[in-house]
Structures are given as C-alpha cells and as structure tokens.
Amino acid sequence: MNTNRILCAIAAILLLGCTKENADEAMKPENADFKGTVTVIYQDQPFDNEGIVVNFVPSDDGSTASITLQKIRFVPQMPVTIDVTIPDVKLVSSPTEITLSCEETIPLAMGGEYPRYKVTGLTGKLSGQNLEFSLKFGDYPTSYKGTRP
Amino acid sequence: MRIFATDMLAAIFIGALLAVTDAHDTTLTPSRISVLKEAVDIRKIPSPVSQIRSESLKREGIFRPNQLSSRVPGLFIPDYGASLTSTIYLRGLGSRMENPVMALYVDGIPVMDKNSYDTDWNDVRSATLVRGPQGTLYGRNSMAGVLSVSTFSPSDHDGFLGALEYGTANTIKANASAFFGNNVLSAGFRHGNGYFKNTFKGSMCDPYGGISLRWKHEKVLFERIFLSNSLSASASREGGFAYGRYSDGILHLVSYNDEGSYGRLNILEGLTGRYSGEKLSVDMAASVQFLSDDMKMDQDFTPEPVFTLRQKQLSGAGTLEAIVRKNASSETWIPATGFSAFWKGNRMEAPVLFKEAGIRTLMEDNANRNIPSEIGSLDICDSSLPVNSGFRIRTWGSAIFHESVWNRGNWQVTAGIRLDYEAGTMDYDCNSLLHYRFVPIMKSDRELGVPYSGRISQSSLQILPKFSAMYEASEGLLIFTSVSKGYRAGGFNTQIFSDILQNLTMNALMDDLGVHLDRPSVSVGAANTKYSPETAWNYEIGLRGSKSKFKAEASVYLMDVRNQQLTVFPPGMSTGRMMTNAGRSRSIGGEMEASWASGRFDCHISLSGCDARFVEFNDGNNDWSGKHIPYAPATTTFLGAGYWWPVSIFNSVSFRIDGGIRGHGPVWWNEANTIKEAFKVQLNGRAALSFDKWEIFVRGTNLTGTEGMAFYFKSVGKEFFSKTKPRIILGGITINI
Numbered sequence: 001m002n003t004n005r006i007l008c009a010i011a012a013i014l015l016l017g018c019t020k021e022n023a024d025e026a027m028k029p030e031n032a033d034f035k036g037t038v039t040v041i042y043q044d045q046p047f048d049n050e051g052i053v054v055n056f057v058p059s060d061d062g063s064t065a066s067i068t069l070q071k072i073r074f075v076p077q078m079p080v081t082i083d084v085t086i087p088d089v090k091l092v093s094s095p096t097e098i099t100l101s102c103e104e105t106i107p108l109a110m111g112g113e114y115p116r117y118k119v120t121g122l123t124g125k126l127s128g129q130n131l132e133f134s135l136k137f138g139d140y141p142t143s144y145k146g147t148r149p
Numbered sequence: 150m151r152i153f154a155t156d157m158l159a160a161i162f163i164g165a166l167l168a169v170t171d172a173h174d175t176t177l178t179p180s181r182i183s184v185l186k187e188a189v190d191i192r193k194i195p196s197p198v199s200q201i202r203s204e205s206l207k208r209e210g211i212f213r214p215n216q217l218s219s220r221v222p223g224l225f226i227p228d229y230g231a232s233l234t235s236t237i238y239l240r241g242l243g244s245r246m247e248n249p250v251m252a253l254y255v256d257g258i259p260v261m262d263k264n265s266y267d268t269d270w271n272d273v274r275s276a277t278l279v280r281g282p283q284g285t286l287y288g289r290n291s292m293a294g295v296l297s298v299s300t301f302s303p304s305d306h307d308g309f310l311g312a313l314e315y316g317t318a319n320t321i322k323a324n325a326s327a328f329f330g331n332n333v334l335s336a337g338f339r340h341g342n343g344y345f346k347n348t349f350k351g352s353m354c355d356p357y358g359g360i361s362l363r364w365k366h367e368k369v370l371f372e373r374i375f376l377s378n379s380l381s382a383s384a385s386r387e388g389g390f391a392y393g394r395y396s397d398g399i400l401h402l403v404s405y406n407d408e409g410s411y412g413r414l415n416i417l418e419g420l421t422g423r424y425s426g427e428k429l430s431v432d433m434a435a436s437v438q439f440l441s442d443d444m445k446m447d448q449d450f451t452p453e454p455v456f457t458l459r460q461k462q463l464s465g466a467g468t469l470e471a472i473v474r475k476n477a478s479s480e481t482w483i484p485a486t487g488f489s490a491f492w493k494g495n496r497m498e499a500p501v502l503f504k505e506a507g508i509r510t511l512m513e514d515n516a517n518r519n520i521p522s523e524i525g526s527l528d529i530c531d532s533s534l535p536v537n538s539g540f541r542i543r544t545w546g547s548a549i550f551h552e553s554v555w556n557r558g559n560w561q562v563t564a565g566i567r568l569d570y571e572a573g574t575m576d577y578d579c580n581s582l583l584h585y586r587f588v589p590i591m592k593s594d595r596e597l598g599v600p601y602s603g604r605i606s607q608s609s610l611q612i613l614p615k616f617s618a619m620y621e622a623s624e625g626l627l628i629f630t631s632v633s634k635g636y637r638a639g640g641f642n643t644q645i646f647s648d649i650l651q652n653l654t655m656n657a658l659m660d661d662l663g664v665h666l667d668r669p670s671v672s673v674g675a676a677n678t679k680y681s682p683e684t685a686w687n688y689e690i691g692l693r694g695s696k697s698k699f700k701a702e703a704s705v706y707l708m709d710v711r712n713q714q715l716t717v718f719p720p721g722m723s724t725g726r727m728m729t730n731a732g733r734s735r736s737i738g739g740e741m742e743a744s745w746a747s748g749r750f751d752c753h754i755s756l757s758g759c760d761a762r763f764v765e766f767n768d769g770n771n772d773w774s775g776k777h778i779p780y781a782p783a784t785t786t787f788l789g790a791g792y793w794w795p796v797s798i799f800n801s802v803s804f805r806i807d808g809g810i811r812g813h814g815p816v817w818w819n820e821a822n823t824i825k826e827a828f829k830v831q832l833n834g835r836a837a838l839s840f841d842k843w844e845i846f847v848r849g850t851n852l853t854g855t856e857g858m859a860f861y862f863k864s865v866g867k868e869f870f871s872k873t874k875p876r877i878i879l880g881g882i883t884i885n886i
Contacts, residue, residue: 071665079519083663110525110662112590 026093027126029058029065034131036146042075049073054146056131058091065089065100067133074117074140084109086119086135097127107137185277185297186257186286186432188474188483188554195563195617195629197222197691197704197740199755200277203301207312207883208791208807208835210848212270212322214253214296219785219811221278222740222757224251224294227780229859229871231355231389231411233444235266236860238781239280239293240706241736241761242685244714245780245860246644247728248637252283252291255298256365256379258419258436259287261466261493265415265440268383269361271324271337272301280740281706282635282687284613285565288489288548292635292685293708300379301326301333303367314848314881318342318353322879333365344874345391349404349452359385376422383415392450392860392869400870407447407457414441425476432472440464450869454504456511458647466493483554490547497542501647503534511865516655519666527658530584530594536654538646539578544638546571552615561619563631571682572608575641577601577675581654587662597661599654601646607679611636629704630690637714642678645727649673673727681730685710701743708736717768732766734778752790759783766820773820780861782813784828801841809833818861818870829857831873842886849878 034056038049055068067089071081085108092099102122106113117137124133124144134143187194199221201211211217214235215226225238236245243250253260260266270276276298283291301310311325324337338360343353361383368376390409394401419436442462449455474485503511508529517526552565579601584594617631659666691704712730738759745752761778777783793805814828832853837846851874860871 070663079521079667080524081665081667082524083665110587110590110664111595112587112592114590116523 025095027095027098029056029062029091029093029098029126031058032056032131032148034146035149036131036144038069038072038142038144040074040137041141047073047076052144052146054131054144056126062093063091065091067100069144074137074142082109084114084117084137086122089122097125100124100126100133102135185279186472186487187279188485188552189561191277192693192695193561193619193627194279195561195619195631196283196633196689197280197702197742198277199280199742200275202275203273205753206270206273206276208805208837209789209809210833210835210850211276212273213268214266214270217276217278217296219787219813220755221280222742222755222787223280223738223759223785224278225782225785225813227859228874229391231387231409231444232267232385232413233264233411233442234389235263236780237266240708240738240757241759241778241781241783242293242708242710242734243781244716244728245862246716247640247642247680247714248290250290250293250637251278252287252289252295253298254287254295255381255417256300256377256419257297257421257432257434258379258417259468259491260417261438261468261491262440262464262495264413264442264462264464265417265438268415269324269337269339269359270298271361272326272333272335272363274299274301274305281631281689282613282615282633282685282708284569284611284635285550285552285567285615285633286487288550288567288569288613289546289571289636289638292637292683300363300365301328301335302377303328303331303333303365305333309884309886312881312883314846314879316879316881317875317877318344320877320879322881331366331368333363335361335363335365337361343388343391344877345403345872347391347405347409348402349406353388354403354409355388355391357385357387359383359387373426374422374424376420378418378420380418381416384413386410386412390446390450390871392862392871394450395861395868395870400872403450404452405447405450406452406454408445409447410443410445412443415439428476430474430476432470432474434468434470436466436468438464438466438468448501449507449864449867451867453506455507455865456501456503458499458501460497460499462495462497464493464495466491481556483556484551485553486549486551488547488549490545492545493543495540495542495544497540497643499538499540499643499647501536501538501651503536505532508532508534512651512655516659516666520664525587525590527662528586528588530586534581534583536581536647536650537579538643538650540641540643540646541576542573542641542643543575544571544573544640550613559621561621563615563617563619565615567611567613569611569613569636570608571611571638572606573640574604574606575643575679576604577643577646579646579650581650583654583658585658585662587664595661597654597658599650599657601650601653601675603675605641605675605679607639607641607681609639609682611682611684625696626692626694628690628692631687632689633687634684635687636682636684639679639681639683639714640728642680642727642729645673645678646675649675649678677729678727680714680728681712683710683712683714683730698746699743700745701741703739703741705739706737710734710736713763713766715766715768731768732774733764734762734766735764736761736778749794750790750792753787754789755785755787757785763820768820771821776820776822777817779817779819779822782816784812784814786810786812786830796838803839805835805837805839807835816858818858824861826858829855831855831857843882843884845880845882847878847880849876850874851876852878 034054038052040047053070058065066087068085089102122135129148132145215228237249280294283295306328313323320341322339326335341357343355347354363381365379416439421434424431444460446458468491470489472487548569550567555562582598615633619629686709689706693702713732715731716726740757766773789809791807796802812830816826818824831851835848854876857873
C-alpha cells in the first residue's frame with residue numbers, strides 16, 4: 001500500500017516536472033490556415049468580410065511570417081475581391097502564444113507590391129487555434145479574428 | 150491493284166450471298182435495281198416522294214444538293230458559307246449546326262459526314278427525296294426525310310456524254326461521262342471567280358475550284374447476282390463566308406481582314422450487291438469513306454484583327470448493311486429483315502487564334518471592366534494568343550430492322566420496327582499559353598499555361614416503329630396514311646471548347662493574380678458538351694394519283710419533335726453557343742406536287758406550307774416557346790414549264806425553252822422572330838438548240854436579280870447576313886455520242 005503511494009507520488013512529481021518543462025518552451029510557429037472575419041472600418045462604420053481564409057506561413061527560422069488574406073474586399077463597393085499578402089510580420093513566441101507585429105510594410109497583391117494599401121501598426125497574436133490581429137490597410141483600420149477550421 | 154481489291158470484295162460478297170440464299174435462276178438486269186430500300190415500287194411508297202431525273206436536273210441547272218431547294222416541296226438548303234455548310238431544313242425542321250435532319254444516300258451508300266453532302270453532281274441519273282421520318286429502314290439522321298441519289302449506270306448509255314459551259318464570274322464548268330462495257334467513268338471540273346467582293350481586301354471572297362471523278366463498274370454474275378462498285382473522289386479549294394455586317398437596318402458590304410477558305414478531299418468507295426432468287430432477294434451494301442478538309446475562317450468578320458478559326462479534319466468511316474426480303478411479285482406478304490453497322494472516326498484540330506483586337510476587346514476589356522482603374526489593369530503581352538483544341542471522335546452503331554408489307558385487295562399495309570444502337574467517345578486535348586502583366590504592380594511578365602483534356606462518351610438506343618396503310622381507291626389513285634418515327638443522332642459540341650478554354654484561361658489568370666471577379670463561375674465543362682438524339686413522330690395522310698401524263702401527289706402532316714437539338718447560351722459563357730437537347734417543337738404542314746405533259750409542253754409544280762414552332766424552348770436567356778423555328782421558310786414554291794418545237798429547215802433539230810420560278814418565305818432569322826424576310830421569288834430559265842448529237846444552250850439563275858438572304862448570325866454582339874447569289878448567266882454545249 002505504501003509502495004503504491006510512493007510510486008504515485010514519484011509519478012506525480014515527474015509529471016509536474018515535465019509539465020513545467022513544456023510550459024517553459026516557446027510555441028513553434030507552423031504553417032496554418034484560419035477562417036474568420038475581416039472587419040474594415042469604412043466611413044466610421046464596420047464592414048465585415050465573413051468566411052475569409054488566411055494563410056499563415058512562417059519563415060524557416062520562425063522569426064517572421066507572411067500572412068495572406070484571401071478574397072477580401074476593403075470597401076463594400078469593390079467589384080472584385082483580392083488576395084493580399086502581408087510579408088515580414090515579426091513573430092515573438094512564448095509558451096502560450098505567438099505575438100505578431102509589424103510597424104510598416106508594403107503588402108503584395110496582384111503579382112507585386114501594392115503601396116496603395118500600405119500596412120501600418122500591425123499587432124496581433126496566435127494562440128492555440130485562434131489568430132487575431134489588427135492593422136491599417138492604407139487609411140482603413142482593419143482587424144481579423146479567425147480559427148483553424 | 151484497285152481492280153484486284155474490288156474483285157476480292159466482290160468474291161466475299163458473292164460467298165456471303167450464296168451462303169444465305171436459295172439458288173433459283175432469275176435473270177437480273179441493272180435496270181431492276183433501285184437504290185431505295187423500300188420493298189415496293191416507288192409509286193407505292195406510303196410517304197410523299199419527289200424524284201427528279203437527269204434530264205430535268207440538266208434543264209433546271211441542278212448540280213448540287215442545295216439547288217433542290219423549293220424544287221422539292223418543303224426543302225430548303227440555303228447556299229452560303231462554303232461547301233461544308235450544308236444546312237438542311239425540311240418541313241420547317243433543322244438546325245445550322247451538327248447533324249442534319251435528312252440522310253443522304255449515293256448509290257445506296259449513306260454519306261456519313263455532313264461535310265461531304267455538298268458535292269457537284271456530274272453524273273446523276275436521278276435524285277429521289279422521300280419525305281417524312283424514314284427511321285425504320287434508313288436509321289440515323291433520316292428524321293425528316295432521305296435524299297437518295299443514283300448515278301449513271303453503264304447500262305444507261307453507250308458512248309459519251311459531256312457538257313461545257315461558261316458564264317458569269319468567269320465560271321467554267323465541264324463534265325463528261327464515258328460508258329464502256331460494264332463501266333462508267335465520269336469527271337467534272339468547275340471554276341469560278343466568285344460573286345461577292347471582300348471590300349477590305351479588294352478581292353472576291355468566294356472563288357471556287359474543284360474536280361471530281363467517279364468510276365462505276367457493274368456486273369451480273371451467274372444471272373442472279375448483281376454487283377455495283379462505285380469509287381468516287383472529289384477535291385476542291387474555295388473561298389466563301391461572304392458575310393456582311395447588318396446594323397441599323399442596313400446590310401453593309403462584305404469587309405473582313407482574315408482568310409476565309411475551305412479545302413476538301415473526299416473519297417467514297419461503295420460496293421452494293423443483290424442476289425435475286427426465286428423467293429428471296431438479298432441486298433448488301435458496304436462502303437469505306439474518307440474526308441480530309443481544312444477550313445480557315447475570320448470569326449469576327451470585321452476588318453479588325455479580332456479572332457480566327459482554323460478547323461482541320463481527317464475523317465474515315467465504314468458502313469455495312471444487308472437486307473433479306475421476300476420477292477415482291479404478287480405475294481400477299483413481303484417481309485424484309487435487315488442489319489446495318491457503321492464506324493466513324495474523326496480527328497480534328499480546331500485552334501482559335503485571338504489577335505491584337507481580340508485580346509484587347511474580348512479578354513483584357515472583359516477583365517478590366519470589373520477591375521477599378523485605381524487598382525490597376527490586366528495587360529496580355531502576347532500579340533496573338535492561340536487557344537488550341539484537338540479532338541478524336543469515334544462513333545459506331547448497329548441496327549436490326551424488320552418491315553413487312555401486306556397486300557390484300559386494294560389495301561397495302563406496312564408495319565416495321567428498328568432497334569438502333571449508337572455510341573461514341575470524344576477525346577479532347579485543349580490548351581492555351583499566354584504571358585501577362587498586371588500594371589502597374591507587376592514589374593515583369595508572367596507565363597500562364599492552361600491545359601484541358603479528357604474523354605467523354607455517350608450511347609443511345611432508339612426504337613423506331615412505322616405503320617402505314619395505302620388504299621387504291623381507283624385505278625391510279627392511291628390514298629395513304631402513316632405514323633412513323635425518325636431521329637437524328639446525338640453528338641459532341643466541339644465548337645464550344647474554345648469558349649470553355651477561354652473562360653478557364655481567364656479564371657486561371659485571375660486566380661494566378663489573386664483577383665476574383667464577381668461573376669458566375671464557368672458552369673459548362675466538357676461533360677456538358679454532349680447532346681442526345683432528337684426524335685420526331687410523324688402523322689401523315691396523303692394521296693397520289695396519275696392519269697396518262699398527269700401525276701399529282703398531296704399530303705398533310707404533323708411532326709412532333711422531342712429532345713430537340715437547339716443552340717443555347719450556356720451559363721457563365723461570354724460569346725459561345727452550344728447545341729443541347731433544350732426543347733420541343735412541332736410542325737404542321739401540307740405539300741403538293743404535280744406534273745403534266747402534253748405534246749411539246751410539260752410543266753411541274755411543287756408547293757409546301759408549314760407552321761413550325763417551338764413548343765418549349767428556353768435558350769438560357771429567353772423563353773422562345775410559341776415562336777417560329779428560325780431559318781426554315783414557312784412556304785416553298787416551284788413552278789416550271791418547258792416547250793419545244795422543231796426547227797423545220799433542219800432534220801433532227803429542235804429548240805426548247807424552259808422557265809422556272811422558285812420562291813420561299815417568309816423566313817424568321819432569329820428565335821425572337823424579330824427579323825423576318827418576306828416571301829421571295831427567283832426566275833430561272835434555259836434555252837437550247839438541240840441537234841442530233843449535241844446542243845447549245847444558254848441558261849440563267851436568278852434572272853430577276855432578286856436580292857434575298859441566305860443566312861443570318863450574330864458574332865460578338867454584331868449581326869451579319871449572307872446574301873443569295875446574284876444573277877448568273879451561262880452558255881454552253883452538251884454532247885451525246
């Protein structure tokens with residue numbers, strides 16, 4: 001009986017030790033697709049793009065990522081939807097989340113750089129199954145919230 | 150070598166015939182052989198029949214199938230485009246694309262490719278058109294009738310027949326037939342500078358040059374087997390497509406920049422045979438057919454370099470048929486049972502080439518119309534963009550059929566049925582390759598290739614029954630009624646593939662670019678490009694009479710067409726139309742034909758009137774139910790007369806004058822019935838001075854210079870018409886020695 005208690009205690013200590021060790025390890029960014037809503041503030045009103053797929057593609061060393069928003073519309077009147085890629089988004093990993101930031105970058109769209117919708121003030125985080133970030137596309141404040149499908 | 154091959158075929162035939170039939174002596178002569186499949190004499194066929202013999206064909210200047218228009222009641226084969234555009238309307242039914250509603254037989258052999266229908270007839274003994282569905286005996290494509298052409302037999306003449314004529318548009322036409330032993334060798338040549346000028350190029354757009362040859366050999370073996378072998382070949386090179394823009398009610402002159410031409414090589418080897426025993430006879434027919442053609446067409450028919458089509462085909466076919474029947478004589482019951490099979494293969498290349506203006510207007514503008522200019526614009530960097538389409542189409546079929554004729558008293562009753570199976574596959578291999586930039590964003594070109602290939606297949610089984618009754622009310626007066634079913638074969642749309650690929654290319658380009666247009670995605674793919682057979686039930690009552698040199702025939706009919714093959718606007722397509730089974734229609738009409746001869750005078754009249762309308766038809770954009778079926782005239786009229794008198798100062802010299810009035814109309818040129826052409830007539834005539842062995846003549850068609858329309862269509866939103874041929878006058882000589 002005592003032997004069992006001792007073994008259980010040892011197992012519990014080992015398990016706690018392991019958990020502590022994993023909790024200290026930073027999340028490793030990996031390729032992932034998310035599906036969610038892009039909200040663009042247009043003329044002081046929120047304009048929602050629902051069902052937007054975002055591709056998250058980290059660099060090899062995990063320090064940056066490119067984020068591609070597929071088929072988005074910045075204003076309701078846009079007759080087309082476009083794919084926009086935000087390159088060079090900085091990643092800082094912690095054990096529970098990856099924070100995203102980018103002060104300023106030129107997005108890629110339609111086969112090249114697209115300065116008209118320059119990205120500024122991007123902040124966000126990737127935690128578990130969720131991705132969220134906010135930024136300005138040109139003059140349009142934009143935010144995204146999505147989850148892995 | 151050729152003779153050896155023919156003898157081998159003949160030997161196989163004879164063996165087969167002897168194996169299946171009894172052997173009683175019955176002397177057979179070629180004059181007893183009919184190219185029609187009916188067991189009864191032509192006079193007792195329970196359907197309206199028009200037969201035009203060689204002398205009438207000559208006097209009326211008929212040497213191509215389309216010249217039978219109006220001469221045969223209800224038949225309209227407009228003369229436009231080039232020799233491959235044999236669009237046939239009969240009894241108000243027909244369509245300008247794909248399979249015809251009328252089957253063509255030459256010396257008992259079915260012509261398998263519609264592109265081979267329009268050939269020069271240099272040696273035709275008779276042309277017989279049996280109207281109404283003839284599906285039970287003739288099978289595929291005999292939905293509205295069968296045209297059976299019989300060429301000269303060696304027994305028709307002994308010596309040489311020839312003709313040479315020259316006239317309008319520097320037209321030279323020559324033909325000759327030499328009869329020797331069991332052979333006829335015929336040759337023909339025709340050249341013409343054309344009748345319509347392409348004002349952009351400053352040259353005639355429809356010149357023609359062609360030659361044709363036929364060798365026919367007939368033999369009677371053992372007094373009971375008759376064999377006839379016909380080997381024909383024709384080659385032609387021509388312009389065509391004399392299409393002028395129609396806008397604001399004005400028809401403009403033909404004016405386009407790209408080449409319009411058609412070249413064709415046609416070879417048909419046909420062997421027919423009959424074994425005639427005391428009780429049974431067996432007819433067999435086999436053929437090998439070959440077609441190679443090459444069409445080049447300006448698709449937009451404007452002076453702008455928009456887009457062109459080149460269509461090259463290599464087609465081969467084989468047919469086989471056998472019919473065993475009890476000899477007609479005076480038997481009460483005459484059964485006939487038959488089997489037929491065919492195989493046809495077609496290899497086609499049909500690249501569409503988009504040129505500068507086409508790339509700009511049809512591709513760039515279409516895309517950029519939806520892209521805000523502040524974002525940028527699409528620029529296709531190629532000066533020309535090929536959209537390549539290649540096809541391999543194989544079609545095969547077989548059928549068994551039976552028809553029985555019962556004679557009792559004044560009654561003749563016919564009942565028959567046919568099971569007709571047909572299947573086909575189409576392998577398609579299409580691709581396009583372009584280079585593009587999205588300006589100002591992209592700094593360099595990007596290459597985009599779009600392949601599209603695969604296979605589709607289809608099959609169908611048709612049951613084609615027939616019932617008819619004929620009553621001989623008095624001597625020379627027959628009353629008949631019939632119910633019959635016919636069909637025209639299904640197939641594959643090949644023309645739509647360039648549109649499919651164009652759409653796929655634009656979609657792939659936009660996907661590659663990351664720009665997505667708010668428009669319907671392309672919903673038509675290869676799987677949607679096949680269409681099923683169209684079927685027609687025909688209900689008819691008529692009478693046929695003759696007395697002395699007066700013959701007359703009249704009938705009224707109702708044709709109910711199901712699964713009608715119609716062209717529609719597929720969803721998501723910008724310019725293309727495709728054939729599909731989209732509707733149902735019916736045609737109610739009447740036909741009359743009469744001829745009379747007395748002394749030196751003879752005359753002929755052919756009349757028809759029909760009301761052919763869509764019962765159900767939605768083309769994807771509009772509902773045309775209740776509208777007249779376009780392109781097919783509501784009435785056709787022919788009035789012809791001839792008179793001859795001897796020239797008294799010479800022996801064996803006579804003068805003959807013939808005149809004919811042909812008319813048709815009204816014609817509704819579009820499904821909306823908003824463009825209508827009234828009834829139009831043309832006057833034709835011929836005057837000939839005949840000597841013992843030769844004659845000199847002058848003849849003319851459209852002597853009144855009547856302006857009419859032969860064809861209408863829309864391309865990229867623009868309307869076009871093709872006019873009928875102008876006044877043509879020719880003079881020449883015929884020799885008969």
